[in-house]
Amino acid sequence: MARDSGLAPIDDLVxxxxxxxxxxxxxxxxxxxGSAVGLIFIGKIETVVVExxxxxxxxxxxxxxxxxxxxxxxxxxxxxxxxxxxxLIEENGRLEEENTRLLQWxxxxxxxxxxxxxxxxxxxxxxxxxxxxxxxRAISEIGGxxxxxxxxxxxxxxxxxxxxxxxxxxxxxxxxxNVGEKSARVILLTDINSRTPVLVGEGRTRAILEGNNSDxxxxxxxxxxxxxxxxxxxxxxxxxxIYPPGLPVGVVAGEIDGKTMAQTFVDWRKIEFVRxxxxxxxxxxxKAGFSKRDG
Amino acid sequence: xxxxxxxxxxHTWLKVPATICAVWLAILFSTAPWPLAIANLAPAALAHxxxxxxxxxxxxxxxxAGGFLVGLFLDVLTGTVFGLGTLTCIAxxxxxxxxxxxxxxxxxxxxxxxxxxASCAIAPLSWIIASLYAFSFQPWTPTLAQLALTAAIFPIVxxxxxxxxxxLSVGEKNT
Numbered sequence: 068m069a070r071d072s073g074l075a076p077i078d079d080l081v082x083x084x085x086x087x088x089x090x091x092x093x094x095x096x097x098x099x100x101g102s103a104v105g106l107i108f109i110g111k112i113e114t115v116v117v118e119x120x121x122x123x124x125x126x127x128x129x130x131x132x133x134x135x136x137x138x139x140x141x142x143x144x145x146x147x148x149x150x151x152x153x154x155l156i157e158e159n160g161r162l163e164e165e166n167t168r169l170l171q172w173x174x175x176x177x178x179x180x181x182x183x184x185x186x187x188x189x190x191x192x193x194x195x196x197x198x199x200x201x202x203x204r205a206i207s208e209i210g211g212x213x214x215x216x217x218x219x220x221x222x223x224x225x226x227x228x229x230x231x232x233x234x235x236x237x238x239x240x241x242x243x244x245n246v247g248e249k250s251a252r253v254i255l256l257t258d259i260n261s262r263t264p265v266l267v268g269e270g271r272t273r274a275i276l277e278g279n280n281s282d283x284x285x286x287x288x289x290x291x292x293x294x295x296x297x298x299x300x301x302x303x304x305x306x307x308x309i310y311p312p313g314l315p316v317g318v319v320a321g322e323i324d325g326k327t328m329a330q331t332f333v334d335w336r337k338i339e340f341v342r343x344x345x346x347x348x349x350x351x352x353x354k355a356g357f358s359k360r361d362g
Numbered sequence: 363x364x365x366x367x368x369x370x371x372x373h374t375w376l377k378v379p380a381t382i383c384a385v386w387l388a389i390l391f392s393t394a395p396w397p398l399a400i401a402n403l404a405p406a407a408l409a410h411x412x413x414x415x416x417x418x419x420x421x422x423x424x425x426x427a428g429g430f431l432v433g434l435f436l437d438v439l440t441g442t443v444f445g446l447g448t449l450t451c452i453a454x455x456x457x458x459x460x461x462x463x464x465x466x467x468x469x470x471x472x473x474x475x476x477x478x479x480a481s482c483a484i485a486p487l488s489w490i491i492a493s494l495y496a497f498s499f500q501p502w503t504p505t506l507a508q509l510a511l512t513a514a515i516f517p518i519v520x521x522x523x524x525x526x527x528x529x530l531s532v533g534e535k536n537t
Contacts, residue, residue: 092426096456099430103449106437110444111495117444124438128390135387136394143397207393210402211442212508213492213500218393244441252441259500280504282399336397 122247125209125218129250132207133220140339198311201225201343206250215258215280216241219341222249230309232344238315238332239263239303240341253341256316256331257284264306265316268299276301276316282335283320286327297321301329311344380530381423385412385432388522389439400507406447407512409436410484411519413451414477417458418465420527429455443495450484457483470520478513485509 110117151158186192203219210216221227223246233240233253241261245252254261261278265286273290289295299319305312317331392404409432416424424432433451437444457480458465465476489505 092459095426096452096459099426099452100449100456102430103433103445103452106434106445106448107443107491107495108445110437121438121441128439131387132390132393135391139394139396143395146397205395207390208395208402209393209405209440211406211440211447212403212488212504213443213446213496214441215402216441254441258441259496280501336399336401339395 118245121252122222122245122250125245125250125252126222126247129206129218129220129247132218136207199226199345199347201227201345203251203341203343205253205338205341209252210255210258213259213280215255215261215278215335216244217253217255217338219251219253219343220249221343222247222251224248226345227251227343228345232303232310232314233341234314234344235333235338235341237334238317239310240333240338242309243343251343255335256333257282257335263310263316264304265301266304266312267295267301267319273304273306276329283328283330286319286329289327295319295327311346314344377530378423378425378428381416381420381527382428382431384526384530385409385416385424386435388412389432389436393439400511403504403508403511404515405436405440406442406450406508407515408519409433409447409451410454410481410512411477411516412523413454414458414480415473415516415520415523416527417455418462418473418476419524421459421462423527424455426452426455426459443492446488446491446495449491450488453484453487454480470517473520474513474516477516481509481512 201221203221203225205217206220207218208216209218217240219233227243227246229243229246231243233242239256241253241255241258243251244254256263256276256278257280258278259280261276261284263276263284265274265276266272267274267286267289270293272293272295274286274295275288276284277287278284286295286301297319301316301318303310303312303314303316315332317329317333320328320330322328389405389409392408395401396404398404413424413429413432417429429451430448433448436442436447436451440447458476461476461480465472485505485508488508489500489502492500
């Protein structure tokens, strides 16, 4: 048998070491599975370290994700434009009607605002600090099977801190849970670990909005068993100090299998731009007012 | 002989990180804001499919440690239980390696069935671990959706992986 003189000993070695290689391969799997289980324990015990690693990795991956997701954003914008174009006449009629209704509301709102200012003066009411809004873009969806979260393209450099509330024009999205230098992770209201104190309906009934990893969170612990009805408005209560009071969340959707579900104002599939609400270091969200513009 | 020489060449070893980087990029791409209800499940589904396919067809391109690194990347990137992605990816790699002799010489349909079986084993495992981790029962519908998505996208992922492997020429096909 003609053999390559340089490789012959290696060939013999490889053939004779086959059982050893099989055993090593098995051992490799055992070692790696053991390491993965170890990582789960580390994730549970060393939460701060894991979050730090995630924040740093987000800073590295965020520009790549932005670049990679550009075609997706472009395609979505194109599809939206096409859909809008197709419904142009219908949309125009609807907007005209809405505009007429809103003009009537504006007159009413101005009257109420003036009345409100007068009453505040009479009571010497302190509205508290103004909120600062930081605009950001949602660059990726980084949840998973058991989590709902998004990554935004602002971080510590723009003054983002853990715990700040995040909104879209429609309503509350969630809160910041992890901050890198140039990016931050936002846990959504729909995440199973999310609990939001809310006020429901005209009676301002206290309740907790609990995420369940679906698009419709559940309303639990309704105060004194008060009745809530489909269509009742849900606002943040400000209790617990995470969310400022009065932020719109959604409406009561109804009961499914004996559970009261909410319909959020935010369309979870169309989160593109968000605003981070900053009340300043150490401010009590319950005392905050909302009068400033984007920062 | 030339085949074996190739196996020991440094060139082949340089291509292993290239495969891992390609999978990482694919996972990053899957986190883009897709307008779909199950978009949050895409990164894990993609990772499982690629790890299974590469382990089955191109074991030299993605060794067990490579599967581990893909899973670790998934854990760092997403907000799910830290270590769970690593565990499921390495389990996927292991299951593909145990079925390799039977499945590698057969067509894509057999591989698809193999992946579905492996996913059926991994889904309850990940649900149990996530529930234990949170000390509460996690909803099972996302787990089922994850399983369905993994099975649904496998042929497309396999096709794209095949094209990428050919472009990178990262390994010999295991038949």
